Amino acid sequence: MKLTPPLAALLIASALACGGHDDDDKNNELMAPGQNCQACHGFTVSGTVFGSANADSGSGLAGVTVVITDANSVDTTFTTNAAGNFFSGAALALPLKKAAVVRNGTRTEMGGAPAGDCNRCHTLPATGGAAGRIHAP
Numbered sequence: 669m670k671l672t673p674p675l676a677a678l679l680i681a682s683a684l685a686c687g688g689h690d691d692d693d694k695n696n697e698l699m700a701p702g703q704n705c706q707a708c709h710g711f712t713v714s715g716t717v718f719g720s721a722n723a724d725s726g727s728g729l730a731g732v733t734v735v736i737t738d739a740n741s742v743d744t745t746f747t748t749n750a751a752g753n754f755f756s757g758a759a760l761a762l763p764l765k766k767a768a769v770v771r772n773g774t775r776t777e778m779g780g781a782p783a784g785d786c787n788r789c790h791t792l793p794a795t796g797g798a799a800g801r802i803h804a805p
Contacts (some may be wrong), residue, residue: 713764713786733747
């Protein structure tokens with residue numbers, strides 16, 4: 669098969685869509701902290717928790733509790749993994765009412781969101797009115 673320029677561009681774009689990670693992190697729960705998980709995956713909610721609003725993508729926090737409250741006031745609780753990622757395909761009623769991050773007994777409340785793709789706005793630079801990355805106190 670001949671690799672034409674449009675095909676080559678498509679392959680490069682596909683490889684970079686989830687952050688251009690290496691095969692060690694590909695398609696597992698530790699891949700691409702801080703990237704928009706839902707750009708490639710079918711999660712209903714996903715994101716990454718960091719130590720500060722402007723943290724580097726490789727510095728996600730493990731063991732942080734994230735509580736998402738959906739439009740029906742149902743709370744769903746997650747614990748971030750070793751990369752700081754949390755995600756689920758469970759049904760959530762949108763828009764999300766609020767979210768909270770809990771670390772070392774300190775709870776930080778956040779406002780609602782129209783959808784569960786948290787890293788779409790909580791990124792660097794922040795978009796959609798977000799105040800940078802999701803971060804724990």
